[in-house]
Amino acid sequence: MGKTIAEKIFASHLVDEPFAGTKVVRLDVVMCHEITTPIAIDDLIARGKDRVFDTGKIKAVIDHVTPSKDSKTATQAKILRDWARRHGIKDFFDVGANGVCHALFPEKGFIRPGYTVIMGDSHTCTHGAFGAFAAGVGTTDLEVGILKGVCAFREPKTIRININGTLSKGVYAKDVILFVIGQLGVNGATDRVIEFRGPVVEAMSMESRMTLCNMAIEAGGTSGICMPDAVTVDYLWPFINSDYPTKEAALKAFKEWSSDPDAVYDRVVDIDVTKLTPVVTYGYKPDLVKPVTEMAGTPVDQVYLGSCTNGRLEDLRVAAAILKGRKIAPTVRAILSPATPQIYREAMHEGLIDIFMEAGFCVTNPTCGACLGMSNGVLADGEVCASTTNRNFMGRMGKGGMVHLMSPATSAATAIEGMIADPRKYL
Amino acid sequence: MKTFGGPALFLDRADINTDEIIPAKYLNEITKQDLQPYMLEDLKLAGFDPQGEKTREARVVVSRANFGCGSSREHAPWVFEVNDITAVIAESFARIFRQNMFNCGMAAIELPKEKIDLLFSYAGYPDTSIFVDIAAQKINVNGGGKGEVLPFELSPFDKALVLAGGWVDYADQKY
Missing domain, CATH: 3.30.499.10 (Aconitase, domain 3)
Incomplete structure (x- = not known):
């Protein structure tokens, strides 16, 4: 055996x-x-x-x-x-x-x-x-x-x-x-x-x-x-x-x-993923998942790109390709935490950091950051975050806050529109 | 060895996660005792008050499936420990929380759904108490003038950890 x-x-x-x-x-x-x-x-x-x-x-x-x-x-x-x-x-x-x-x-x-x-x-x-x-x-x-x-x-x-x-x-x-x-x-x-x-x-x-x-x-x-x-x-x-x-x-x-x-x-x-579309979580558990098309239009207050799930160079490249030449919505604040100094520097050398900052992102130092609401990027009561992180538990990013988990591409499209958005129209 | 038993706190929801048991913003505390005021602070549940008398008097928690999921923070068992809750009885546990409980010499007892339902039938009595006998692998529940004895399964390793007072003492003697 x-x-x-x-x-x-x-x-x-x-x-x-x-x-x-x-x-x-x-x-x-x-x-x-x-x-x-x-x-x-x-x-x-x-x-x-x-x-x-x-x-x-x-x-x-x-x-x-x-x-x-x-x-x-x-x-x-x-x-x-x-x-x-x-x-x-x-x-x-x-x-x-x-x-x-x-x-x-x-x-x-x-x-x-x-x-x-x-x-x-x-x-x-x-x-x-x-x-x-x-x-x-x-x-x-x-x-x-x-x-x-x-x-x-x-x-x-x-x-x-x-x-x-x-x-x-x-x-x-x-x-x-x-x-x-x-x-x-x-x-x-x-x-x-x-x-x-x-x-x-x-x-x-x-x-x-x-x-x-x-x-x-x-x-x-x-x-x-x-x-x-x-x-x-x-x-x-x-x-x-x-x-x-x-x-x-x-x-x-x-x-x-x-x-x-x-x-x-x-x-x-x-599992056959050929027909899989971009997805987003909708509740307070990570198994509550819907196609982005069903969630599109949900307003968000903050977009967070980073964490051990999606703060790597590949993630930054995907998001930057969507954000290039575009601005984030005036109703949203967007935060990027490159996951390591090396990722940060490579993103700088590739011009990605410029793209994020031109678009209106705040770029922080490498840290776990907003993901667990322990340091920066904490949500106020009733606020909503579109996030590339891994947990959407109630209060995870700040008491009374709501987190929608998604890919870096979907988070970038969401930052542009200020509401949950399908990234495919920007690709 | 710790003792396991007393007034019971019933948390009637599956998938209660460790962020709800102890929010991340309190993970900057350096001693277990400092966590004491924050137990279950972010848990939203009908009829549940984290600062209520029932919560403060509880010595045992009874809950549903997948208790303690999410973050690995041992602060979750610790916040129970410093509030004198030394046993959680649930339909199932997340692996890390379960192991953390036994590693601290505390008890995470699994019972089948129908037995958990039976325990929840005692939730309405003001005098409900539950005692866990680790050696005999039996739970005694009493309340509203009645009572039951429920046997439970326990892995021999987890039992040994409770009897040894936790994993550090056990491992230090053995490895």
């Missing part, structure tokens, strides 16, 4: 099986940010165990509220910063070098096929795009990960989603994943890995695959996962070219981390 990629990763990393159904696995990467890590650090200090299992396998960034906005967030940043310095964690990214964790860490080449990855952040599932098992955890799991380099899981079953057909103009990875979440429901993949397969995924860039995997958690999934292939090798090549003589050799090694043809799945879902 064949194995899924998740089963292969679990088997190769197994440390202990304390009880039937519970697997303790060795961790390759433990990632930390300033919101969920400081309490773990303080608890380790209080226990007299202020140690880290491997300084090279721990990555840390200040990204949720940065630069700090008040004394409390400055204290959180300081606890993380002092800890990283104290332990000699070289992959620590502070103001000036920092960006959204799930965009920054892949960009630095930290994630490889076959890896196990945890972070005290639910969108850690993003990194499954590289053929890794990557799971969001709480602070206690993170604390044990920092101290011992292990984490316990109920070994997840896998839902395989075959994404067939071809994407129409104006339809992107974000539309696909919102549609998939709409099909599965917000708990359709609880205790499951979602394996994204099929020709549409194979044709996607790493950025698009990250957008897919990023929202696996919105269906309850433990990790999204894509099969490593030549696209994965090309993306990682600058970081691995001393490990493999050729790209072909790297590809051969990476392909070991693929599901076997006779692997057994919990469920297989076939």
